[in-house]
Amino acid sequence: MTSSRSARLTQELAAFIERWPIAGAFTISRGAKTEAVTVVAEVALDGLTGRGECVPYPRYGETPEAALAAIQAMQGPLAAGMDLKALQAQMPPGAARNALDCALWDLEAKRRGNRIWNLLGRGTPVPCTTAYTISLGTPEAMAEATARAAHRPLLKIKLGGDGDGERIKAVRRAAPNAELIVDANEAWTADNLADNLAACADAGVTLVEQPLPAGNDAALAEIKRPLAVCADESVHARASLEGLRDRYDAVNIKLDKTGGLTEALAMADAAQALGFDIMVGCMVATSLAMAPAMLLTPQARFVDLDGPLLLARDRDHGLRYDGSLVYPPEAALWG
Secondary structure, three states: OOOOHHHHHOOEEEEEEEEEEEEEEEOOOEEEEEEEEEEEEEEEOEEEEEEEEOOOOOOHOOOHHHHHHHHHHHHHHHHHHOHHHHHHHHHOOOOHHHHHHHHHHHHHHHHOOOOOOHHHOOOOOOOOEEEEEEEEEEOHHHHHHHHOOOOOEEEEEEOOOOHHHHHHHHHHHOOOOOOOEEEEEOOOOOHHHHHHHHHHHOOOOEEEEEEOOOOOOOOHHOOOOOEEEEOOOOOOOOOHHHHHHHOOOOEOEEEHHHHHHHHHHHHHHHHHOOOOEEHHHHHHHOOHHHHHHHHHHHHEEEEOOOOOHHHHOOOOOOHHHHHOEEEEOOOOOOO
């Protein structure tokens, strides 16, 4: 990705941790948080700078500090001219590689003076409907939050185990016309799986995401599923796809899991070839983290890129949201 002239120049790396307050709190089965902690990587070359943002996730043993250190450790390889292909071999999938991968793609688009989708031959993304997340709470609290968002066409409902049947009933009453998808975040068990799936089916839910813990989800292959089930924590990069075919109908592709846009695009193609529907998902983060994921939306049955809508404020030049309609990024943001 370097010309003969720029090969004599040095790619310079900067990385730092940022904290973005959440509007209220974001609650799932594993707990609540009031801020999004992100790590940003910037790669500069010849007066141009590419940026990428990641969200290290404790569920996968990641911390902001460790991700920052992993990114900073790439200063030497970057200075020696490491490109996107070499990056895939230098770092494992995960949040840290995601930030660098997206930064290098952003830099490449700037250096080529072209939008990233043109460089990739993927076609121009178009505005699409994103899910809007309702945090886990009591049935009453979730119904109140749902009522405020009932005008949105697609709602993602966080569930958490005991009492989920009542929660989804309350949510459906509060939003009779919205399409509902559910995310249990590994909180169900083999014992309550059938009852919870039935409650979701009765409420007209379209999809249930990660009902059982990753590594303990064999029961999904042993029952008749009354609605589609999507893998999240059970799926990371391409290597994890093949073993999920009898358990899941869809996979949630997140760049922080795949380790960047490069692997995410390849994974989307591989998942479709295996017959999976695709959800493109996100962590709670700014528009800089959402922007690369927009390139996956043409292949996605479900788009869940509402991270900036959950923040108290987004970064400058953020994605445009018109209700639940999210637009492709402007060049001033990324790509």
